[in-house]
Amino acid sequence: MMRQAGRSLPEYRALRTDVGMLESCFRPDLLAEITLQPVRRHDADAAILFSDIVVPLKAAGVGVDIVAGRGPVLDHPVRTLAEIAALPTVEPGQLDAVVEGIGGVLAELRDDQVLIGFAGAPFTLASYIVEGGPSKNHGITKALMYSEPATWHALMEKLTPTVITFLRAQLEAGIDALQLFDSWAGFLSLKDYREFVAPYSRRIFDAVRPYGVPMIHFGVNTTELLGEMAAVGPDIIGVDWKTPLDVAAARVTAHLTEVGLPAPRAIQGNLDPAVLLAGPEVIADQVGRICAEADAAIAAGDARGHIFNLGHGVLPETDPDAITRAFAEVHAR
Known part of the structure; x- marks a missing residue:
């Protein structure tokens, strides 16, 4: 159920006592246990990997943390070409803890259960990076996109390989399906989505398609974008309520x-x-x-x-x- 692990489960809250969200994403034992808790409790058909869209940024060395009651917050927002050039790209070896945690999950699932991995799409990652944290209207992000399109495309070019590497690490560890979340794409017009977002999401789906697993794409408030989101390459299109x-x-x-x-x-x-x-x-x-x-x-x-x-x-x-x-x-x- 989208975010199966987590906030509604007392066993999850007990396990996370005095352990930060991102810290638990990089501890293979906690990652596996938190992923499996809701599967056991609810008899789910699929486990959803316990992670966060900023995990690959954190793994790469970006100063980011998840603040309780607020969400991902960066030490410093990234808004210039020089800052984008300095933004690190994640390497496979920096994701070893995630790979080990996936192994722990797969070892416990039944034969009739599967594991869905996920990553955040470049636009949604870019929004956190440019804003410096969560935003109600993504105004700074969209202003950069409109006023400095070359800078925007440089940022998307920098983020896309990190998303691909993160998904490939999960795929090679054995996930059965993947989901690319573009949570905030619904704040864009159709024209802006086509110009500033779709090429990068398409590149990600093209890069991971050879692994042959079902690929899901989801965003919130995307009624007007559903056709275009399907056109970038997923097998399954997620629909909000x-x-x-x-x-x-x-x-x-x-x-x-x-x-x-x-x-x-x-x-x-x-x-x-x-x-x-x-x-x-x-x-x-x-x-x-x-x-x-x-x-x-x-x-x-x-x-x-x-x-x-x-x-x-x-x-x-x-x-x-x-x-x-x-x-x-x-x-x-």
Whole structure:
């Protein structure tokens, strides 16, 4: 369920006592245990690697930490060509702890369970790097993109190899599928996405496609971008909770057909995380609705399959039993 490990589980909070978020991402024993906790509790079909989009930046030596209640914060924002040139690119050997942790996860999963790895897409990483931390409107990032396009493209050129290296390390360690998160792409217009973002996401999918695992692409508030996000190369397009799955799938298929790319793709999503706070009857009703929308998309020839998921991350106040109930509802259908 997007961020399976984490904030809603008491066993996770106990394990993370006095251990920083990024520190736990680089301790193979904790990485494996935190990844597996929700799989055991909820009987999930897939584990989602416990990590963060800034892990490869941290591994490369970038001064970044995750501040409780705020998110990733950099020691110094990066906004000039000189600062971009000095930004390090991660090397495979700097990811050994992640690789070891993946081995620990795979050793414990059942044969009918898989491991999904992930990375942050260059635009979303760039937003944190330029802003220096989380932003409500990504104004500084977009201002740089508009006013200094050469500087923007230099930053994206610098970040793209780091994302590729991070995903390749996970793939060579044995992950079964991957997801590229462009969490903040929904703040862009279609024109800006095509010009400033799509070429780099496409390069990433092209680089990891030879590994032959399913590739997922997801962003929030991306209703207007779904077709373009599918066109950069994923096998599966993730949909947030604001767009019905059959509507989203039809939009993706129409766009891919128009530009001469293979269609349909599979879809992922898209339960509103708030539904998990609303009680058993609502959970059952909403799970049924989403499965029916996915079935309709498949029947119409607009989707090849469906991965049930949330439309964004689990809310921290969620009762873990509600997540288990939602899993059971999906498995019963």
